[in-house]
Amino acid sequence: MANKFELSDSSVVVVIGSGAGGGTLANELAQKGVNVVVLEAGGRHEIEDFVNDEWGSFSQISWLDKRTTSGSWRVAKDFAGLPAWIVKAVGGSTVHWAGASLRFQEHEFKTRTTYGELAGANLLDWPITLAEMEPYYDRAEDKMGVTGTHGIPRLPGNNNYKVLAAGAKKLGYTDFHTGNMAINSQPRDNRGSCQQIGFCFQGCKSGAKWSTLYTEIPKGEETGRLEVRSNAQVLQVQHDDKGLVNGVLYADKDGNQHVQKARVVCVAGNSIESPRLLLNSASSMFPDGLANSSGQVGKNYMRHMTGSVYAIFDKPVHMYRGTTMAGIVRDESKLDTKRGFVGGYEMETLSLGIPFMAAFLDPGGWGKSFASAMEGYDHMAGMWLVGEDMPQETNRITLHASEKDAYGLPVPNVHFDDHANDVAMREHAFGRGSALYDAIGAKRTIHTPPYPSTHNLGTNRMSAEARDGVVNKHGQTHDIKNLFVSDGSQFTTGGAENPTLTIVALAIRQAEFIADQMQKKEI
Amino acid sequence: MRPATSKRNFNRRRFLAGTSAIVAGSAMFATAGGILIGPNAAWAIAPQAITTAEAATLVEMTRALYPHEKLDDAIYAKVVASLDEKAVKDPALKALLQTGAADLKAGKWDDLDADAREAALKAIDTTPFFQTVRGECVTGIYNNPDVWKIYGYEGASAELGGYLHRGFDEITWPDQA
Ligand SMILES: Cc1cc2nc3c(=O)[nH]c(=O)nc-3n(C[C@H](O)[C@H](O)[C@H](O)COP(=O)(O)OP(=O)(O)OC[C@H]3O[C@@H](n4cnc5c(N)ncnc54)[C@H](O)[C@@H]3O)c2cc1C
Ligand code: SF4
Numbered sequence: 043m044a045n046k047f048e049l050s051d052s053s054v055v056v057v058i059g060s061g062a063g064g065g066t067l068a069n070e071l072a073q074k075g076v077n078v079v080v081l082e083a084g085g086r087h088e089i090e091d092f093v094n095d096e097w098g099s100f101s102q103i104s105w106l107d108k109r110t111t112s113g114s115w116r117v118a119k120d121f122a123g124l125p126a127w128i129v130k131a132v133g134g135s136t137v138h139w140a141g142a143s144l145r146f147q148e149h150e151f152k153t154r155t156t157y158g159e160l161a162g163a164n165l166l167d168w169p170i171t172l173a174e175m176e177p178y179y180d181r182a183e184d185k186m187g188v189t190g191t192h193g194i195p196r197l198p199g200n201n202n203y204k205v206l207a208a209g210a211k212k213l214g215y216t217d218f219h220t221g222n223m224a225i226n227s228q229p230r231d232n233r234g235s236c237q238q239i240g241f242c243f244q245g246c247k248s249g250a251k252w253s254t255l256y257t258e259i260p261k262g263e264e265t266g267r268l269e270v271r272s273n274a275q276v277l278q279v280q281h282d283d284k285g286l287v288n289g290v291l292y293a294d295k296d297g298n299q300h301v302q303k304a305r306v307v308c309v310a311g312n313s314i315e316s317p318r319l320l321l322n323s324a325s326s327m328f329p330d331g332l333a334n335s336s337g338q339v340g341k342n343y344m345r346h347m348t349g350s351v352y353a354i355f356d357k358p359v360h361m362y363r364g365t366t367m368a369g370i371v372r373d374e375s376k377l378d379t380k381r382g383f384v385g386g387y388e389m390e391t392l393s394l395g396i397p398f399m400a401a402f403l404d405p406g407g408w409g410k411s412f413a414s415a416m417e418g419y420d421h422m423a424g425m426w427l428v429g430e431d432m433p434q435e436t437n438r439i440t441l442h443a444s445e446k447d448a449y450g451l452p453v454p455n456v457h458f459d460d461h462a463n464d465v466a467m468r469e470h471a472f473g474r475g476s477a478l479y480d481a482i483g484a485k486r487t488i489h490t491p492p493y494p495s496t497h498n499l500g501t502n503r504m505s506a507e508a509r510d511g512v513v514n515k516h517g518q519t520h521d522i523k524n525l526f527v528s529d530g531s532q533f534t535t536g537g538a539e540n541p542t543l544t545i546v547a548l549a550i551r552q553a554e555f556i557a558d559q560m561q562k563k564e565i
Numbered sequence: 566m567r568p569a570t571s572k573r574n575f576n577r578r579r580f581l582a583g584t585s586a587i588v589a590g591s592a593m594f595a596t597a598g599g600i601l602i603g604p605n606a607a608w609a610i611a612p613q614a615i616t617t618a619e620a621a622t623l624v625e626m627t628r629a630l631y632p633h634e635k636l637d638d639a640i641y642a643k644v645v646a647s648l649d650e651k652a653v654k655d656p657a658l659k660a661l662l663q664t665g666a667a668d669l670k671a672g673k674w675d676d677l678d679a680d681a682r683e684a685a686l687k688a689i690d691t692t693p694f695f696q697t698v699r700g701e702c703v704t705g706i707y708n709n710p711d712v713w714k715i716y717g718y719e720g721a722s723a724e725l726g727g728y729l730h731r732g733f734d735e736i737t738w739p740d741q742a
Contacts, residue, residue, distance in 0.1 A: 208742050209739075363728035400707030400708075408631060483742055
């Protein structure tokens with residue numbers, strides 16, 4: 043049974059956010075005997091509440107609080123108030139996510155060493171290696187039931203995958219399959235197998251797709267050591283006169299404010315809200331925000347190099363049937379600087395319904411050409427291109443000078459400019475994506491610019507040295523030993539791979555460290 | 566559970582008749598009673614903020630923005646009915662729509678063919694009038710299940726058991742391609 047803890051209980055670990063990072067960390071700690079309070083800004087929408095309706099789901103679970111954008115990225119023009127497409131709900135963006143679960147490659151933990159000095163890029167090696175991460179990747183894959191690992195069969199390929207695979211073969215690619223997906227291909231962990239519903243982004247109504255909402259969180263609650271408070275938005279992390287954090291101020295669903303006392307605080311609000319919260323928690327002792335002695339909080343915002351290619355064929359495809367991300371080509375994810383850029387990218391099938399296709403295919407597009415593309419909808423196949431983008435100090439989350447949210451706190455501004463390497467990679471990826479579909483007779487291919495960011499990373503990055511980043515190799519802030527960062531904002535660099543498996547593996551690892559440090563009375 | 570947005574766009578009071586299988590083409594006409602009636606009375610709207618003549622121009626404009634031969638004017642008329650409904654409570658929007666429609670008319674809109682209409686719209690594509698109407702179309706046209714059917718999107722599938730037994734992997738042509 044889920045326990046309830048007193049606001050004054052200063053023995054608990056407070057976790058802010060219940061997504062991939064926070065939800066996993068909370069359960070792992072509870073399993074180890076630690077008392078945990080999760081404060082989640084969004085509501086609790088269970089599987090039966092999900093809707094197979096793109097706009098309906100969007101308004102149900104997306105983070106729609108005011109945000110602003112700046113910089114030369116196209117998202118700032120097309121979706122000025124929506125820099126990121128992420129979730130405000132129990133389960134966080136693992137309600138929305140597609141489920142692609144890939145490990146980083148070895149060199150992606152050592153980009154400064156491997157890629158060298160790159161003008162404008164704030165590259166840095168992670169303070170951990172693939173070898174150190176491997177046991178945690180293993181546990182994360184097992185926890186999430188990732189296909190193609192631990193003897194779990196891969197999913198069957200849908201129509202969209204068949205097109206991708208045929209094109210990949212024609213082009214001479216060799217490393218393609220239906221992916222490593224945190225989607226049950228057979229019943230596992232008390233969840234059924236994929237029904238090929240095709241609304242993975244709207245919340246999986248069969249529960250086949252892993253989400254902390256119906257895995258980690260209820261498992262943690264069953265221990266009696268985890269309480270999840272939904273509609274509880276944290277406004278400030280507070281500290282004592284020794285400079286240790288001791289509680290958080292949050293607003294409940296009626297807007298009433300409370301302070302939850304804490305022994306340890308873990309921030310997992312995703313890479314826009316986490317740095318915003320640290321910045322909004324500035325005090326006379328920490329005038330630049332918490333954990334910000336390096337000045338790196340909010341900087342090095344990454345969102346992956348992305349783009350999509352949609353292709354229209356003579357024959358029908360019906361790409362929307364079945365898993366949204368139904369397969370992957372990995373040949374371009376390897377490091378090969380002969381292509382004119384460092385890093386690599388993945389090609390993953392993607393499908394949108396007609397409602398989202400109209401909004402995203404060519405944002406702002408209209409006229410005969412646009413209309414005829416929409417008319418080809420059921421003859422369309424699609425892929426998403428996702429690759430490593432370069433960390434840049436100037437790509438950052440800042441507090442808006444005048445705009446305030448419902449609680450009177452400055453809203454975040456998201457500034458982003460593509461690095462020349464990102465642009466070169468996107469061009470290459472668009473070219474290869476089109477070539478793949480052309481190889482099997484596409485009538486027309488369309489290059490779709492980036493959607494609002496789904497992968498938000500790097501704004502509280504890990505570093506060996508305190509001056510280079512915000513947290514150490516355990517996600518513990520360099521400045522405050524009982525304050526942790528537990529989400530994708532820890533990423534030192536982004537890798538080519540979708541980030542969630544790494545976020546979950548880091549959370550498992552961090553839980554071990556926190557439990558150990560608590561036991562040793564270090565924190 | 567059907568789209569919140571399409572419910573919003575589908576105003577039962579002002580959109581008097583539903584779509585039917587009647588071929589688009591013959592002209593819509595305005596009645597003295599303030600009703601804009603589609604060809605063969607397949608649909609009708611009763612705009613409250615703007616005039617029927619203005620509504621007729623806007624229906625043509627939405628079609629010129631997203632020209633789909635297979636879509637009946639009724640689909641476009643719904644978009645205009647939705648704009649009109651908002652304009653009842655929003656005088657600035659009402660003025661925007663009225664001036665915009667008048668400007669189109671002044672540009673000999675009625676005499677332009679499809680290509681010339683696209684060019685005329687291109688010339689104003691940064692104006693708030695254009696952006697407002699275009700923005701309404703994105704959900705107004707494409708979040709409409711009638712449109713999905715025509716262009717082969719099957720919509721919600723969970724209650725039908727997903728596509729596991731309904732063709733998620735039915736195509737075979739890629740293997741021969
Ligand atoms: C459409 C879509 C598809 C995706 N597909 C994939 C995929 O296939 N593979 C992959 O690896 N990744 C995918 N992702 C990305 C993945 O969802 C994220 O990387 C991951 O969920 C991030 O985890 P997180 O813990 O950093 O944040 P989240 O999961 O976003 O969780 C953050 C939580 O914190 C809450 N919160 C924020 N601020 C506060 C506050 N002040 N107080 C209280 N609560 C707060 C939020 O409401 C949210 O619930 C996808 C994302 C989207 C949107
Ligand atoms: S396709 Fe599979 S994973 Fe996606 S929503 Fe449907 S059942 Fe869930």
